[in-house]
Structure formats: structure tokens, C-alpha cells
Amino acid sequence: MRALPWNRARTLAAELATPPPPENVPIGDAAGRVLAEPLRALVAVPGFDNAAMDGYAVRGAGPWRLTGRVLAGCPDPGALAERTAVEIATGAPVPAGADRVVPYEEANREGGLVAIRADAGRAWVRDHIRRRGEDAEPGDELLPAGSLVTPVVLGMAGSVGADTVSVVPRPRARVLLTGDEIVRAGLPGPGQVRDALGPLLPPLLAGFGADVTGVSVVGDASAAALTAALAATTEEIAVVCGASSVGPVDHLHAALAGLVATVHVNGVACRPGRPQVLAHRPDRGTDTGWIVGLPGNPYAALVAAYTLLAPLVAGLTGRGLPGLPTVAVSGQARPVPGLTRLVPVRWDDSGAVVVPRDGAGYLGAAAQADALAVIEPDWTPHAPARLILQC
Numbered sequence: 001m002r003a004l005p006w007n008r009a010r011t012l013a014a015e016l017a018t019p020p021p022p023e024n025v026p027i028g029d030a031a032g033r034v035l036a037e038p039l040r041a042l043v044a045v046p047g048f049d050n051a052a053m054d055g056y057a058v059r060g061a062g063p064w065r066l067t068g069r070v071l072a073g074c075p076d077p078g079a080l081a082e083r084t085a086v087e088i089a090t091g092a093p094v095p096a097g098a099d100r101v102v103p104y105e106e107a108n109r110e111g112g113l114v115a116i117r118a119d120a121g122r123a124w125v126r127d128h129i130r131r132r133g134e135d136a137e138p139g140d141e142l143l144p145a146g147s148l149v150t151p152v153v154l155g156m157a158g159s160v161g162a163d164t165v166s167v168v169p170r171p172r173a174r175v176l177l178t179g180d181e182i183v184r185a186g187l188p189g190p191g192q193v194r195d196a197l198g199p200l201l202p203p204l205l206a207g208f209g210a211d212v213t214g215v216s217v218v219g220d221a222s223a224a225a226l227t228a229a230l231a232a233t234t235e236e237i238a239v240v241c242g243a244s245s246v247g248p249v250d251h252l253h254a255a256l257a258g259l260v261a262t263v264h265v266n267g268v269a270c271r272p273g274r275p276q277v278l279a280h281r282p283d284r285g286t287d288t289g290w291i292v293g294l295p296g297n298p299y300a301a302l303v304a305a306y307t308l309l310a311p312l313v314a315g316l317t318g319r320g321l322p323g324l325p326t327v328a329v330s331g332q333a334r335p336v337p338g339l340t341r342l343v344p345v346r347w348d349d350s351g352a353v354v355v356p357r358d359g360a361g362y363l364g365a366a367a368q369a370d371a372l373a374v375i376e377p378d379w380t381p382h383a384p385a386r387l388i389l390q391c
């Protein structure tokens, strides 16, 4: 199978996966989830005409005779008669018949009378009343399905009366590290390599919107061990790290053949990260059974995670592929004919600047970066490039 262009691989991963049936969760537990259905207002906001300022609610021409006080939480403020006023607090319901609220700063109160101050100018002409339903009416669609539930969305959901929201279940992922040389703790001995991907992938996937249930190591001894580990995976996504290339113990392709998996992506025309794989188990629906092969080289694995894993999670959560912002990039990005390069960049006043020394085998440059720039073959220094923001 021919290596796919980077853009195509990315969009394909998002298009192929579909979300599972939604679930209702309390708004307190919904942060970071994705709306499965549009968020609609259950009540009007504001729920009643209320004062936008502390002052006096008045009716008709002034001066006004002061007849009482209305505080926030008052269930029934009554009605105002012509040429009368009530003292009113911000957020309190405005009595029926009131024309406006005069803020304290613009009012004179003497004895039982309230009048506009002589020096109030025209500021008092504003009515300082927030009208029922001016922000939302019951049934209004406030956000479409596919929206990320941010803290702000939750605050708004509370404002419109929601106790629960309908969201997409978070996909789960199991990470399978391959390689007899990999050690997961302590200092590596001769010929050994300390694992970089076990620490990287769970929080990276959490940022994409998926939960890693476990990280385990599969030895290089035979393809059967990797086939068995993949067959035993019940999570929606199995992430295989390493074993994606053509080496003598690179067993991923043999394992996929053993599972009769459908291989949708086998190689991406990007550098680093070319030997990456997206496959699907034929016995599963498109909301589960996904297998993603990441190259063993850690920076190549990071690039592949942004290329295939993040879009796959976007598809599984119904979020869709996010657009990539475009900014001017300077520095040595070294475009390659026929390939998309992904290079770590940092912000500076002029845009984004390439962080030097971005080898496939080490995360040092990416660790200093704010984003990865997508460098196409026709890029020239200071030209714009799309960015993947690091999460």
C-alpha cells in the first residue's frame, strides 16, 4: 500500500470512526466530554425582567415617590404606580410597569422622593433592565452536537437549567509497547532503552479525549504474542508502539494479518513518522476495534499520534477534525520534496520559530516547543504554515 499524503491520512482517520451511543452525565462530571446532542435552553435567561444596576426602579416622569424596596430572590415585586419608585438591587425582579432603573450614582434621594441628579447627563437614559429571554429562550439551540464541553459551556448549561448533558462516552485505549530492549523504570543497562512512550501517551491521549486503561510490554519473540495481545484488547483503541517497520522482529503487520484486520493506512508521506498504521478489526463496529501503529522512535511516535490518533479520537467522539491555525514560521524547517515535515516550533514576536535538532529518536526539541508546524514541500522561510498546538 502506498504511503498516504499527510492530510489524507489525518482526515481519513477522523472520517472512518463513528461515536458510540450517547450517555447522560451530571454537569459536574462532563468537563472535557463532547456533546452528543445540541445543548438547548430549558428556561429563559434572564428568567424575568431584572435590574442591571443597584438603584431605583421608576415609573413615569420624575421626581418619584419612594414606596418600598425589592431585593434579589423576591418572588413577586408587585406593580409600580405612575410617578412612584422602589429601591432595587442588581438582579432583583423589576416591578410591573417600571420604565427603567436609575442607578444610585445618577439619583438624588431626599425625604421620600427620588429624582435624577442635575449632573447625571444623559447616562440615565439607559433603562438598566435585563429583559426576560434576551439571552436565551426555552428550546433555543445554544451549541451544536460535537461541541467540546469546556468549563464555560458547563457554566452556561447551569444558567439554562441543565442538571445533565448528553455526551459521547470517552473512548478507551490500551497501549502496547514492543521491544525486548525497552525498560520501564530505572537506568537502562547495556543495549537497553528507557521507555519514552509509556509516560507520553496516557496524558497525550487524555488531551485528545480518550482514557488509557493500561500500558503493557509485548516481547519481540513472536508475532503470536502481539496477535494475542491485540485479540485480547477490549478497549476501543489499541495503540502499538514500535514493530511498525520492516525489521526482523517488527511483527505488527503479521499480527494484523493474523487478525484479518482491514488496514486503512500503511505509511504516511511525512517525516518523521512514515511507518504508521491505522487498521480496524473486521469483527467490530466502527465505534471500536481500532488499531493504531506508532513508530518506535519517540518523536516519530508523537508525530504519528497527532496524525492518526488525535483524528481517530475526534471521530470516535463526534468532534470532527479541528481546523489548524496558520502562522508565519521562521528558522530551519528543511522542507522535503514529496513529504510533509512536522517540526517543533516556539512562539516569538514574529510568529513561530523552529526549535533546532528535531531528530526522530528523541523528544528534546518537541519538549521545548509550543506547537508542531506542518511544513509542506513548497514552504520558504517566513512563509505561513499550519500548526498543531501541543496538548
Ligand SMILES: Nc1nc2c(c(=O)[nH]1)N[C@H]1C(S)=C(S)[C@@H](COP(=O)(O)OP(=O)(O)OC[C@H]3O[C@@H](n4cnc5c(N)ncnc54)[C@H](O)[C@@H]3O)O[C@H]1N2
Pocket (backbone or CB within 6 Å): 177, 178, 179, 181, 182, 193, 194, 195, 196, 197, 198, 241, 242, 243, 244, 245, 246, 247, 250, 272, 273, 274, 275, 294, 295, 296, 297, 298, 300, 360
Ligand atoms: N529498512 C528500513 N528500516 C527502517 C525504516 C524503513 O523504511 N526501512 N523506517 C525507519 C523509520 S522512519 C522508523 S521511525 C523506524 C520505525 O521502527 P519501528 O516502528 O519498527 O520501531 P522499532 O524498530 O521497534 O524501534 C525503533 C526505535 O525506537 C526505539 N523505541 C521503541 N519503542 C520505544 C519506547 N517505548 N521508548 C523509547 N524508544 C523506543 C527502539 O529502541 C528503536 O531505537 O524504523 C526505521 N527503520
Ligand code: MOO
Pocket (backbone or CB within 6 Å): 270, 271, 272, 273, 274, 275, 295, 297, 300, 301, 360, 361
Ligand atoms: O520517520 Mo521515522 O518515523 O524517521 O523516525
